[in-house]
Amino acid sequence: MHTTLIAIAIVHALVKHVSAQTCALASEIAREDVKNALASAFYVDEGSTWMFDFDQLPADCTDCGNANPASTYGCPRFSVSRVRRRSRRTRGDDEDAPRRVVRASATEPEYHTLPVLDSPNIEFAEGSSPGAQRDGVLPQTCEWTLEPTEVVLIYGCTPSALAYFGITPYWYRLGGATSSLVFASLSDTFSMGENGDFGAFTRFSTEAATVSPGTFIRAPTAPWNSSFSFIMSRNRAALSLAAAVLRDRGLVVNEVGVPPPPSADSTYTVLYRGALPASSEAWKKWVTAPPITTLRLKPKSAAAPEAIFEAAAPLIARRTVDELSLTQAYDALVSAVRERVASVPGRDAAVAATARPQIVIDSSMTCVNFRINCGGDNRDTNYIRAPAFTLASNDDLVYAIGVRHVWTRNAYYHSVALYNRARRLAVVSIEDAVFKNSAAPWSASDAFYVVAFARDCSRHDVPIGVPCVDVPQNGFPSASRDESIELWERPYSTYSTTIGPWWQSMILPTLVRSIPAPPPSSSNPFSALFASF
Numbered sequence: 144m145h146t147t148l149i150a151i152a153i154v155h156a157l158v159k160h161v162s163a164q165t166c167a168l169a170s171e172i173a174r175e176d177v178k179n180a181l182a183s184a185f186y187v188d189e190g191s192t193w194m195f196d197f198d199q200l201p202a203d204c205t206d207c208g209n210a211n212p213a214s215t216y217g218c219p220r221f222s223v224s225r226v227r228r229r230s231r232r233t234r235g236d237d238e239d240a241p242r243r244v245v246r247a248s249a250t251e252p253e254y255h256t257l258p259v260l261d262s263p264n265i266e267f268a269e270g271s272s273p274g275a276q277r278d279g280v281l282p283q284t285c286e287w288t289l290e291p292t293e294v295v296l297i298y299g300c301t302p303s304a305l306a307y308f309g310i311t312p313y314w315y316r317l318g319g320a321t322s323s324l325v326f327a328s329l330s331d332t333f334s335m336g337e338n339g340d341f342g343a344f345t346r347f348s349t350e351a352a353t354v355s356p357g358t359f360i361r362a363p364t365a366p367w368n369s370s371f372s373f374i375m376s377r378n379r380a381a382l383s384l385a386a387a388v389l390r391d392r393g394l395v396v397n398e399v400g401v402p403p404p405p406s407a408d409s410t411y412t413v414l415y416r417g418a419l420p421a422s423s424e425a426w427k428k429w430v431t432a433p434p435i436t437t438l439r440l441k442p443k444s445a446a447a448p449e450a451i452f453e454a455a456a457p458l459i460a461r462r463t464v465d466e467l468s469l470t471q472a473y474d475a476l477v478s479a480v481r482e483r484v485a486s487v488p489g490r491d492a493a494v495a496a497t498a499r500p501q502i503v504i505d506s507s508m509t510c511v512n513f514r515i516n517c518g519g520d521n522r523d524t525n526y527i528r529a530p531a532f533t534l535a536s537n538d539d540l541v542y543a544i545g546v547r548h549v550w551t552r553n554a555y556y557h558s559v560a561l562y563n564r565a566r567r568l569a570v571v572s573i574e575d576a577v578f579k580n581s582a583a584p585w586s587a588s589d590a591f592y593v594v595a596f597a598r599d600c601s602r603h604d605v606p607i608g609v610p611c612v613d614v615p616q617n618g619f620p621s622a623s624r625d626e627s628i629e630l631w632e633r634p635y636s637t638y639s640t641t642i643g644p645w646w647q648s649m650i651l652p653t654l655v656r657s658i659p660a661p662p663p664s665s666s667n668p669f670s671a672l673f674a675s676f
Contacts, residue, residue, distance in 0.1 A: 166300035168370040174436040185440035190221040194430040202619040208264035211569035214418035218285035219437040292446040294385045298372035299435030306419035306556040309334030318408030323514035327507035335365040336555040348395040359641045375399035379450035400452035462639045463648040479585040491660040495530040497651035524643040529630040541596045545652035549575045553644040554634035564627040570620045
């Protein structure tokens with residue numbers, strides 16, 4: 144016990160020290176020195192870093208890439224000779240109809256049947272890649288192959304403080320006779336998060352501290368603005384050689400061993416995710432010019448061909464606080480909100496519960512083995528999608544009712560967002576700080592939240608203390624009166640394990656909608672008889 148306490152104290156001191164310093168790899172010169180050191184043992188191909196920028200999204204986008212103004216994603220890009228593009232169907236299309244996927248280097252399209260899932264659209268990176276529009280210059284893409292002895296290396300600086308930041312490696316597409324989009328994680332995410340109520344965690348090794356695989360460190364603050372390196376390879380010898388060079392340069396290394404793919408022409412990607420920056424200005428600066436270098440490395444000497452990774456690293460076991468013990472109090476809260484909505488003259492209440500999250504499997508290997516689209520899964524969270532609705536008039540009002548997963552310690556970070564369903568575009572986003580005491584008009588417990596949504600909240604008698612959010616129908620972002628809206632809830636990283644909570648032990652959100660009341664029935668006993676003529 145005493146040894147553990149000493150180790151934690153040291154970590155606290157290190158994290159505090161680094162947060163006050165400039166990242167050791169902040170300058171291009173420092174990162175260039177690392178690249179030059181690698182050149183003695185590897186052939187080096189430099190890529191680039193792409194980060195999704197909500198402010199640069201076209202206002203007329205039809206597929207807006209699951210964009211959310213409160214969070215963003217990015218990926219490393221490399222030059223390729225052939226880029227495969229994945230177009231999206233509208234949700235009204237036949238689910239069994241073939242998807243049209245166009246190869247940039249071919250004149251004939253190829254057809255695939257892919258399920259509709261709401262995942263980040265990394266193909267946005269292709270149109271903005273260096274040289275994308277220049278003849279004779281290979282485009283860069285976030286979808287790339289990984290040869291048997293290649294190493295992909297990412298190194299640089301973590302961003303300034305966020306509620307959550309993570310790096311996740313993925314199988315993107317499995318090749319073979321039939322190409323299948325799987326977008327399935329290769330490992331648990333290398334992540335860090337911070338919460339004002341109970342501190343921070345990191346599963347990501349940085350100059351602040353080394354984190355052993357499958358473990359995490361608690362600290363007063365996460366290692367923001369800190370140097371890191373991340374490597375992935377299918378070959379143990381090549382991975383070890385790259386790691387040795389990096390450690391000789393004083394870098395801390397996060398490693399991913401990639402097991403053999405089902406087919407040689409499978410592709411990969413890596414996603415960066417960041418949510419709720421403490422400083423929007425600092426985050427904007429990091430996203431605009433990420434202090435990160437991305438390299439593909441090929442050993443100059445032959446790596447041992449038999450040094451393969453037989454299987455992916457073990458996943459961290461989930462441990463979720465059972466929220467079902469709150470069911471009775473939660474049901475009473477839903478009933479109370481429903482009664483209030485139904486008490487408005489000329490209105491009635493419709494109650495819709497959420498059945499399940501988008502992905503209900505714990506390991507993405509199921510997606511790989513059965514060639515199922517995992518939709519860019521991240522075991523740090525659940526993507527919980529409530530039933531769709533519309534706000535067709537100023538009289539429409541929707542209450543979202545749920546459990547504050549930060550309160551139950553099933554999340555370090557918890558958000559709710561409304562999405563324009565067809566355009567895959569977040570219109571508004573609400574974080575846990577807004578949820579505090581929001582259920583007070585009906586419940587003495589702060590375990591729950593209630594948030595109202597309307598076109599014009601000033602037209603509705605929403606109880607004092609309950610947040611009401613205006614949902615724009617014009618401008619950008621927006622959802623028009625006839626467009627379908629979805630509520631998405633995301634709880635990130637439980638306190639106990641820092642992995643995301645498991646949905647079957649959670650209470651999922653319920654929607655109570657104000658709808659026009661049916662016309663009153665006639666008291667005339669002969670009305671039914673007359674109605675038949």
